[in-house]
Amino acid sequence: MCGIVGYIGNQQSSGILIDGLKRLEYRGYDSAGIAVHDGENINVVKSKGKLVNLVEKINKAPVRGTLGIGHTRWATHGAPSDINSHPHISGDGTIAVVHNGIIENYIDIKNELIEKGYTFVSETDTETVAHLIDYYYKTGVGFVDAVYETLKRIEGSYALGVICKDFPDTLVAARKNCPLVIGIGKNENFIASDIPAILHHTRKVYFLDDMEFAVIKSDSIKIFNMDKNEVKKDIFNVEWDIDAAEKGGYEHFMIKEINEQPRIINELVSMRMPKDKNFIDMSGIKLKKEDINELNRIYIVACGTAYHAGLIGKTLIEKFTKIPVIADVASEFRYREPVIDEKTLLIVVSQSGETADTLEALRIAKRNSARVLAVVNAVGSSIAREADDVFYILAGPEISVASTKAFTAQVVAMELIAFNMAIECGALSKEEFETIKSEFYCLDTKIGQILDESEKIKALAEKYSKSRNVFFIGRGLDYVVSKEGSLKLKEIAYLHSEAYAAGELKHGPIAMIDDETLVIAILTQEKLFDKTLSNIKEVKARGASVIAIAVEGNNIAAGEADDIIYIPRAMWSIAPVLAAVPAQLFAYYMAYCLGTDIDQPRNLAKSVTVE
């Protein structure tokens, strides 16, 4: 949610900032801006709308200077507009600030500053930070101390990049509850909300932790805690490929990421389920028999797509361990005073590892002495760093706002965790484990077979692109995939779509079914097949068009559904990974037909670092 970037060195900064912002646009894209120090003054250019608008402005009137900060916004305080865009500057242009997060006590501070004579031009919380730093600076404490005094006053969440007119050699950064990395270059340094923004320049980064601030010059980086003691950090070497964050010939990141799934699943399975071993490699994760025996309950907490992956984990873990598992969305979990003690295991699932509600759920659990296992994609993210144990899904950077490859990798991760617990609890025989293993080893090929059907799914999307009401129905794990399929359609095609447990449909929503409704029924669960088939008949009888997603061999008679997508056969627990793929492709092609902005859908942001 909002992306920030900063540069200090000996190159012209505006190009570097724009390039960084391009790679951060997935975090917010309703307006953007940069502030560049030309040696004497700070020059600010900002523009409402996508980054291209800003680029146009800069091309017309270039800004020069080797120190700069930039921002791409997802509006929280004040509508997207030129004025509300970041960077925000203090009245006389002494201080410029970019900010990701929310300053919760900004109204009190704003009133205080107005009384002192400050004039506000925007509706944002961030402008308060610029004026407050300016205020302290003008008391004579010095630039860095002015930022420090401000950090002591502001409440809420922030990643900040700050520059001062009188210090063309200094960039100050700070963080609380919003991600910030510092890129280490040679005679140049960077800050960014996320690694891809600076990966073209350096692979060496420091992760700033909460309540730390950094004083960055072109040849030095000093990091301090709020006691003003210098903090020594380890350098983190980014190992993934730069190409992973590029489109690589695909029209959209989303379709590229959908197509990456066979490789990612194959790598994850090979790493965690070595072919020649009869166990799941859970290195570094405390989930041995004695650890599991200690548990009285497990929570699985996440948001959005990650929550859906968590729901699959819930079904499997509960079935095998017989320990009660409660799955919850993080924004609810954190406010409902859940029962947590030292016998609780909290599993958080997060692609970005930065989602504010999920991070807070983790912290609540830790404060109450629970153990926390994080299933995370972004290496070195806040959730990964604060959890006791981390299961990395290793899906590489996911740029499309709508999550696809991270979802299937999260599901596989949850399944591996569940099967590992089953082995530890004695709930799986060696033979059963061998069958599961061979199923996992075929997953990549089977996903590939579904991807080969992309043209057919595209044709279906074209056929149904006029639909305005869509229901996804399924039972058991198919219901979970229905939720994910429905979310994808909402996110990128802006279609009204609901997921319903197939058996629940007749308790109300069936009243909405008519001949303009499209129902997508998922039927991968063998023992529930006939039940869901009956539900299909109920909606067909009321005029709905039906697309069924079923496994090969479970034939659906002509006339029972209007269209059928057959997916390769797989055991019940693994089939959701396969069923998700046609749902992703259908949403993608629907959005394609409708001409929406697929990778950056309206109103959304990939990394939600505000509540």
Ligand code: G6P
């Ligand atoms: C946002 C994204 C979703 C994502 C959710 C949770 O809403 O648009 O795609 O599923 O956040 O994000 P996380 O990074 O915690 O998985």
